[in-house]
Amino acid sequence: xxxxxxxxxxxxxxxxxxxxxxxxxxxxxxxxxxxxxxxxxxxxxxxxxxxxxxxxxxxxxxxxxxxxxxxxxxxxxxxxxxxxxxxxxxxxxxxxxxxxxxxxxxxxxxxxxxxxxxxxxxxxxxxxxxxxxxxxxxxxxxxxxxxxxxxxxxxxxxxxxxxxxxxxxxxxxxxxxxxxxxxxxxxxxxxxxxxxxxxxxxxxxxxxxxxxxxxxxxxxxxxxxxxxxxxx
Amino acid sequence: xxxxxxxxxxxxxxxxxxxxxxxxxxxxxxxxxxxxxxxxxxxxxxxxxxxxxxxxxxxxxxxxxxxxxxxxxxxxxxxxxxxxxxxxxxxxxxxxxxxxxxxxxxxxxxxxxxxxxxxxxxxxxxxxxxxxxxxxxxxxxxxxxxxxxxxxxxxxxxxxxxxxxxxxxxxxxxxxxxxxxxxxxxxxxxxxxxxxxxxxxxxxxxxxxxxxxxxxxxxxxxxxxxxxxxxxxxxxxxxxxxxxxxxxxxxxxxxxxxxxxxxxxxxxxxxxxxxxxxxxxxxxxxxxxxxxxxxxxxxxxxxxxxxxxxxxxxxxxxxxxxxxxxxxxxxxxxxxxxxxxxxxxxxxxxxxxxxxxxxxxxxxxxxxxxxxxxxxxxxxxxxxxxxxxxxxxxxxxxxxxxxxxxxxxxxxxxxxxxxxxxxxxxxxxxxxxxxxxxxxxxxxxxxxxxxxxxxxxxxxxxxxxxxxxxxx
Numbered sequence: 185x186x187x188x189x190x191x192x193x194x195x196x197x198x199x200x201x202x203x204x205x206x207x208x209x210x211x212x213x214x215x216x217x218x219x220x221x222x223x224x225x226x227x228x229x230x231x232x233x234x235x236x237x238x239x240x241x242x243x244x245x246x247x248x249x250x251x252x253x254x255x256x257x258x259x260x261x262x263x264x265x266x267x268x269x270x271x272x273x274x275x276x277x278x279x280x281x282x283x284x285x286x287x288x289x290x291x292x293x294x295x296x297x298x299x300x301x302x303x304x305x306x307x308x309x310x311x312x313x314x315x316x317x318x319x320x321x322x323x324x325x326x327x328x329x330x331x332x333x334x335x336x337x338x339x340x341x342x343x344x345x346x347x348x349x350x351x352x353x354x355x356x357x358x359x360x361x362x363x364x365x366x367x368x369x370x371x372x373x374x375x376x377x378x379x380x381x382x383x384x385x386x387x388x389x390x391x392x393x394x395x396x397x398x399x400x401x402x403x404x405x406x407x408x409x410x411x412x413x414x415x416x
Numbered sequence: 417x418x419x420x421x422x423x424x425x426x427x428x429x430x431x432x433x434x435x436x437x438x439x440x441x442x443x444x445x446x447x448x449x450x451x452x453x454x455x456x457x458x459x460x461x462x463x464x465x466x467x468x469x470x471x472x473x474x475x476x477x478x479x480x481x482x483x484x485x486x487x488x489x490x491x492x493x494x495x496x497x498x499x500x501x502x503x504x505x506x507x508x509x510x511x512x513x514x515x516x517x518x519x520x521x522x523x524x525x526x527x528x529x530x531x532x533x534x535x536x537x538x539x540x541x542x543x544x545x546x547x548x549x550x551x552x553x554x555x556x557x558x559x560x561x562x563x564x565x566x567x568x569x570x571x572x573x574x575x576x577x578x579x580x581x582x583x584x585x586x587x588x589x590x591x592x593x594x595x596x597x598x599x600x601x602x603x604x605x606x607x608x609x610x611x612x613x614x615x616x617x618x619x620x621x622x623x624x625x626x627x628x629x630x631x632x633x634x635x636x637x638x639x640x641x642x643x644x645x646x647x648x649x650x651x652x653x654x655x656x657x658x659x660x661x662x663x664x665x666x667x668x669x670x671x672x673x674x675x676x677x678x679x680x681x682x683x684x685x686x687x688x689x690x691x692x693x694x695x696x697x698x699x700x701x702x703x704x705x706x707x708x709x710x711x712x713x714x715x716x717x718x719x720x721x722x723x724x725x726x727x728x729x730x731x732x733x734x735x736x737x738x739x740x741x742x743x744x745x746x747x748x749x750x751x752x753x754x755x756x757x758x759x760x761x762x763x764x765x766x767x768x769x770x771x772x773x774x775x776x777x778x779x780x781x782x783x784x785x786x787x788x789x790x791x792x793x794x795x796x797x798x799x800x801x802x803x804x805x806x807x808x809x810x811x812x813x814x815x816x817x818x819x820x821x822x823x824x825x826x827x828x829x830x831x832x833x834x835x836x837x838x839x840x841x842x843x844x845x846x847x848x849x850x851x852x853x854x855x856x857x858x859x860x861x862x863x864x865x866x867x868x869x870x871x872x873x874x875x876x877x878x879x880x881x882x883x884x885x886x887x888x
Contacts (some may be wrong), residue, residue, distance in 0.1 A: 199563070212662070286608050
């Protein structure tokens with residue numbers, strides 16, 4: 185191409201025009217793919233199959249994020265025979281309705297957790313976090329003994345719930361005001377079930393919140409699918 | 417040539433940061449590899465577990481090593497290509513120290529478990545704002561320099577740098593929109609799969625516009641310099657530049673294949689990923705064909721060795737990527753170590769090797785000193801190359817094992833390995849092999865660091881310059 189080609193004169197000679205043309209070319213793909221997601225027809229299904237996370241589950245989800253669990257565990261079961269056999273019903277878009285942020289994960293160093301809820305008793309999760317090898321021989325997961333010691337803070341979780349409500353999760357003002365009471369009430373149930381397995385722990389330990397989060401994963405979605413008589 | 421009119425101090429600063437952060441980021445990678453092969457390496461210390469160190473590794477190698485490397489190359493080459501000093505030295509300093517401060521804050525917050533959880537966008541919101549400020553300062557300096565340029569037309573490297581500066585700004589801001597809960601925690605304004613799509617639009621194009629276009633810009637400047645040959649085809653560079661930046665952005669949804677994201681979006685992601693092969697290979701061919709008539713240098717010049725391996729790995733991983741985006745292949749590869757291998761053949765093979773080539777080419781020129789141990793450059797090359805091969809082969813083997821065994825069914829149609837851990841156990845030898853490969857790559861980088869500090873602390877070049885391997 186000659187020294188006087190159109191590209192040279194028009195773009196390379198005029199940096200501003202070049203920059204604008206470049207930005208426009210880059211924006212097109214993103215706009216075409218992302219904008220329709222906010223419309224009911226083209227975007228992922230918005231039906232609310234699931235209820236918002238309870239404050240204790242929010243606390244558990246915060247811990248899940250803090251410890252980086254999503255680096256090794258996905259939350260997305262693909263519509264394939266082997267996946268459905270291993271993990272249960274494949275994941276529907278509506279099940280993520282209140283997931284800020286999404287936690288689909290990109291790697292399965294450990295198994296998928298989309299439908300881990302209800303699969304094991306609470307005591308299993310307690311033992312598994314304390315020493316993963318005690319429940320899962322050969323596991324490469326680190327132990328998380330500090331979850332048995334560290335405490336959740338109702339005031340801190342109130343801030344999380346308020347921020348989530350601003351991001352669009354339907355928590356009422358009374359939900360936000362009652363975060364502490366709600367956390368304690370739900371935690372008591374887990375504490376009792378752990379006591380039944382001979383494990384005594386205070387309600388405000390992080391392991392209780394994390395267990396609450398894990399035990400609800402995929403449960404409502406599974407129920408909604410069963411109600412609709414859906415088959416894999 | 418009046419070299420003194422250029423600000424080379426900023427180039428040296430970014431150069432030094434690149435060398436140091438590169439070793440840090442790769443060292444964390446080796447620790448992670450060890451933790452997967454041998455879990456006690458997590459040490460039962462909260463701040464050092466795999467889940468908290470992984471974002472430290474990815475961010476350190478991408479933004480600290482890769483970022484500083486890109487800035488080194490941009491500040492060096494754009495002043496020379498535009499025949500002018502940078503627009504404003506104060507902005508250059510602010511960019512440098514701001515960027516290092518962001519890296520240090522990342523190194524503190526990640527072990528503390530402060531994260532937004534979106535891959536390669538994990539930094540907490542106050543740091544996200546700091547990134548935006550530093551980026552805007554860099555952009556003003558960058559475009560200011562273009563505005564005061566002393567040559568009329570913009571060389572192809574500058575186009576690629578421009579697409580980097582502009583696109584990263586857009587991606588970072590849109591993906592980081594979040595509602596703060598505390599100073600250290602926030603929640604994105606998007607939910608579920610929309611959040612996932614925005615994230616992978618960002619994530620894939622961080623690969624595209626952080627690890628690809630600026631590095632192609634570096635290739636377009638430093639490869640012809642090192643080979644002492646003009647770029648093979650100007651026309652090809654125009655076509656592949658526009659095609660690459662237009663097509664890349666569509667490919668994000670290939671990270672969400674088989675999810676409940678609408679089918680049309682998944683299909684767009686797959687189709688555009690496959691088409692992307694063409695402009696990617698356009699760049700590879702333009703790089704390799706530039707060496708026409710200079711191939712004899714491959715035997716003697718380690719800089720050319722690094723470059724040829726880098727561009728070849730670029731070609732290989734941009735072939736592998738589109739293949740992995742095809743639904744059927746993705747069904748096998750997704751969630752497995754194959755993806756990790758793919759990332760590293762790009763990051764170590766392409767970004768790492770072209771980066772090392774640039775650093776070794778620049779070192780004697782910037783400091784005007786002969787390289788302390790020229791032989792170590794070649795040793796680094798072989799350590800790095802063999803390391804990458806071991807790494808990639810181990811991850812292919814591990815990934816295929818996972819992909820095949822997770823879905824293996826017995827004769828009555830039930831899972832052959834219903835216990836997930838059975839497959840985990842099969843991976844152990846591959847994890848050790850990967851650790852060996854990664855350690856070799858790190859060892860090469862450490863040799864480079866030692867060579868670097870010894871060189872800049874050594875005597876100036878006088879007549880000695882002729883003995884440096886890069887003297888062309």
